[in-house]
Amino acid sequence: MTKISALIVDDEQPARERLTRLINPIQAIDLIGEADSADAALAMIAKHQPQLIFLDISMPSMSGIQLAETLRQQANTAKIIFTTAFDEYALDAFDVSASDYLLKPIRRERLLEAIKKVLPEPKEDAFIVIKDAKTTRKIALNDIIFLHADQKYTEVYLSHTSYLTSDSLKEFEQNFSGYFLRIHRSTLVNRNFLKGFEQHKSGMFVTLNDTDKTPEVSRRHQAEVRKFFSR
Missing domain, CATH: 2.40.50.1020 (LytTr DNA-binding domain)
Structure with missing residues (x-):
């Protein structure tokens, strides 16, 4: 199966590092980089066109929800998996068509479940x-x-x-x-x-x-x- 390119967006370095450690062993994901703000994320998304974005919600300047809405207005088709320490944003997350919503600290088993949702279905005639x-x-x-x-x-x-x-x-x-x-x-x-x-x-x-x-x-x-x- 072709790998899915992915980007991590989180303003906290320890959170990015932990998620990177969890993702690296997953062979279906090609982690192309990290961004520490929504502005940096927009620049990387425009350049690399990732297929999947692991997106923190609570960030300065522009929240993850706002960034997701901006991408939707741009007709960007990247799948979004929100990562957050707060559960009160769940409804807002799914309002912008999130694929999943992960609460920190993220467990490996729960991460794998979320990733399976965005992987393409295998062809029946393979x-x-x-x-x-x-x-x-x-x-x-x-x-x-x-x-x-x-x-x-x-x-x-x-x-x-x-x-x-x-x-x-x-x-x-x-x-x-x-x-x-x-x-x-x-x-x-x-x-x-x-x-x-x-x-x-x-x-x-x-x-x-x-x-x-x-x-x-x-x-x-x-x-x-x-x-x-x-x-």
Whole structure:
């Protein structure tokens, strides 16, 4: 998936630094810069045309709400996620078509939820092409149950068979994040096939539709899996 370019606008440096630390590991976001005022933001927006703006509300000279209204009058199509320490601005924020409204201190889980709202939906007809010495195969992403890294290759598991591709897990995650959820450094699973998870003494494992395989969930990713099933 193509990355979304993003700009942080906040008059407080510690707030900008914290949000930058939260955003940097998110592969779908290309953070192009920061602005410490609405005037500086307008100049950067005109120059770089970010697709997403993380916008503080309470700022001197021009508030985030006023800046959002200015952008709307300019027919700017950037998505806006407001960031603020105050909850009384929520109605005003959505009056200017905000995509989401995050209260400080911003939690990583809540930030990811907000970003998912602005990511483009994956195309239903998306597919990959796998080639070997004799055969070229076109495989729909909707048919892939999970992916597992195997040394230099990635195993692509379908309901009744599997194939090897030289495409890395990182490439799958970057290009098709709307399809796949990382559960281990070596495993991505198709969100649409996730059926449940099991907790054993040896660890956590996911159960999947259309296969009896139960890939392991690393300790690092267990919270994300639990959250997926708590929606």
